Amino acid sequence: MTGLALGLVLGAVFGVAARLGAFCLLRGMKGLRPGGDLSALRAFALAMLVALLATQGLNATGATDLGAAMQLNATNPWVSMLTGGVIFGLGMVLANACGARSLVLLAGGNLRSLLVLLCLGLAAQATLTGVLAPLRMAVQRMGTRGDETALPQLLQAAGLTGPLALGLSIALPALALGWFAWPVLRRSRIEALAAAVIGLAIAGGWWITFATDDPFDPRPLISLSFVGPVGEGMLWMMLATGRQAGFAVAVIGGTILGAFATALATRSFRAEGFGSARQMLGAVAGGSLMGFGGVLALGCSIGQGLSGFSTLSIGSLVALAGIVAGIAAGLSLTPQPTPAGART
Numbered sequence: 001m002t003g004l005a006l007g008l009v010l011g012a013v014f015g016v017a018a019r020l021g022a023f024c025l026l027r028g029m030k031g032l033r034p035g036g037d038l039s040a041l042r043a044f045a046l047a048m049l050v051a052l053l054a055t056q057g058l059n060a061t062g063a064t065d066l067g068a069a070m071q072l073n074a075t076n077p078w079v080s081m082l083t084g085g086v087i088f089g090l091g092m093v094l095a096n097a098c099g100a101r102s103l104v105l106l107a108g109g110n111l112r113s114l115l116v117l118l119c120l121g122l123a124a125q126a127t128l129t130g131v132l133a134p135l136r137m138a139v140q141r142m143g144t145r146g147d148e149t150a151l152p153q154l155l156q157a158a159g160l161t162g163p164l165a166l167g168l169s170i171a172l173p174a175l176a177l178g179w180f181a182w183p184v185l186r187r188s189r190i191e192a193l194a195a196a197v198i199g200l201a202i203a204g205g206w207w208i209t210f211a212t213d214d215p216f217d218p219r220p221l222i223s224l225s226f227v228g229p230v231g232e233g234m235l236w237m238m239l240a241t242g243r244q245a246g247f248a249v250a251v252i253g254g255t256i257l258g259a260f261a262t263a264l265a266t267r268s269f270r271a272e273g274f275g276s277a278r279q280m281l282g283a284v285a286g287g288s289l290m291g292f293g294g295v296l297a298l299g300c301s302i303g304q305g306l307s308g309f310s311t312l313s314i315g316s317l318v319a320l321a322g323i324v325a326g327i328a329a330g331l332s333l334t335p336q337p338t339p340a341g342a343r344t
Contacts, residue, residue, distance in 0.1 A: 003212035007247040010208060011254020014201045014224060015104060018255070019262040021194025023047070024101045025301040026092045029327045039188050043195040046181035048309055049174055050199025055206055055223075055310035056170055064210040068221040071313040072149045074298050079143030081315050082322040084296025085304070087289050088227075089326020093334060095286025098301045099226035099294070102287075103252065107259035109271045112279065116287040117230055123291025124231035132292060139296060151312040169312050202306045209247055223310070224251060225303025227294030297322060 017023065021043060028041030058064045066072065092098050095116045097105060102120070106113040126132040148154040155165035185192045205223030213219060229248035236245045263269035274280045294300045297319040299308055305323065308316025 003208060003247045004250045006208045007250030008254040010201055010204050011251035012258030014198060015255040015258025016262045017194040017197040018104045019259040021191045023194055023198060026327060039184050039191055042181045042184035043191045045177045046184060046192060047195040047199040047306055049177040049181060050196050051202035051306045051310040054200055054203035058203055058207055064206040066311050069311045070220040070222055071308040071311050071316050076140055076298055077143040077145045078315055078318045080140045081297050081319045083139060084293045085319040085322020086326040087293030088297055089323040090330045091286045091289030091293055092327055093330025094282045099230055099290060100302045103255045104259040107256045108263040109269045111273050112283050115283045119284050119287030120291040121231040121234040123288040124227050124295050127292045127295040149314060151314060202310055223307035225299045225307055227300045
């Protein structure tokens with residue numbers, strides 16, 4: 001199978017799992033409020049654990065080469081990645097979903113998510129090559145980054161041997177994530193299974209882009225992410241005759257198809273629109289902030305929080321910290337509960 005076909009299948013697997021498990025970092029962060037349910041956050045931690053172990057296992061056996069991963073070869077200073085993460089997190093709160101969750105909700109009939117995705121894609125392309133590109137470059141000129149791009153390299157620079165540095169870089173986060181995620185394995189098997197499948201899908205993305213790479217036309221090693229690819233997908237729909245769809249765009253299409261099929265199978269598909277002008281403004285602002293912030297951070301809560309994290313990229317950890325901080329700040333400014341009938 002080609003990378004395009006495998007991307008479509010992988011996206012469908014992600015869409016099914018994300019729909020069944022209501023997988024969303026924002027939903028998990030909301031559980032930190034007094035009296036909240038931590039199961040969604042524990043599920044995200046489980047996905048991080050599975051993605052980390054499966055990805056590092058593939059790399060150890062030669063089934064992929066993380067040395068070529070975009071997250072480990074990007075030149076973005078960590079200041080811009082942290083800033084982008086914060087902006088993306090704020091956008092998530094305003095839009096009430098991230099890019100991946102918006103795709104899943106759209107597939108279930110949530111038309112609010114359509115506006116979020118349109119604004120996200122437009123802002124992402126404007127930030128990459130359009131009117132927001134000068135602002136992006138100005139932010140990227142702030143600060144510098146160190147020579148070490150991965151956590152094992154940082155530990156080696158501190159004096160540890162290579163194998164020990166790699167082992168500790170994997171074992172310590174794995175133990176912490178496993179301890180935190182353990183309750184969801186006992187209390188919510190569907191949510192836990194969905195999270196584990198999503199973690200495996202991250203590793204699957206690294207394997208697919210490695211196995212299908214053309215040595216005569218090499219491309220960056222990537223896995224699942226939902227900011228740049230949404231913008232690419234919009235461009236492809238408008239310029240399909242002169243632009244070839246790739247793995248990332250196929251994942252977007254597969255996610256929608258998988259989530260749509262799941263919504264029909266579970267009889268949860270229903271058309272939903274905006275209940276107020278405030279909701280619409282939130283969708284526009286949130287999608288736009290996620291598009292701009294996601295490009296600065298080189299990814300979203302999936303692209304950096306799962307895919308990037310699985311490579312042990314220091315930049316991904318910085319971006320994820322920014323996303324979490326942005327969500328926390330946004331939730332603190334909007335302490336009211338989600339209105340009845342709204343979906344996250």
